[in-house]
Amino acid sequence: AQSVTQLGSHVSVSEGALVLLRCNYSSSVPPYLFWYVQYPNQGLQLLLKYTTGATLVKGINGFEAEFKKSETSFHLTKPSAHMSDAAEYFCAVRRANTGGFKTIFGAGTRLFVKA
């Protein structure tokens, strides 16, 4: 069975500081991994995804994530936080190779950015 764990329900950083949101997954087969962002009163928007190939994935708004199979992790980073990055972030996993449609979401991490 697949599962996703996001470490920290809330993360607070200062504007200009590094953003690091942690995600660990469990999957019996190689996974496809996703990060979504949700701004207040809106739906989820895809930030980036890992499917195959390069393990460092770049997404929108300056975010990137690195797939580390040995650590079963897919942490999201951004070198310098902006006030506009304040939102909730969800990590998600989908089973690869054998197909399947179900996407499992983590509980979410709310990012606060202090001026």
Next chain:
Amino acid sequence: DAGITQSPRHKVTETGTPVTLRCHQTENHRYMYWYRQDPGHGLRLIHYSYGVKDTDKGEVSDGYSVSRSKTEDFLLTLESATSSQTSVYFCAISESPERGTDTQYFGPGTRLTVL
């Protein structure tokens, strides 16, 4: 932005009353999904559809039913609403989730309160 609308956007109802939420898409995507979002749980799949009149259950389907009579519309019905169904409901669409690289696009959400 993917053309997904949800109606109503907000609803307050009383325990025991029926409620129907509507999702409408203009993308002609084959798959449509209903999720609920609750604090600490991320998004959980209620039901999904893989074509007109073709639907199946997700992980939290008890107390919910769905219908899809047209490609563009996916209805979620709470036959007899309970307070535990107070939540934010999101519709999502995707083209072909049998390809793991498939991306889900989300609607803006419906906030439902059951008193």
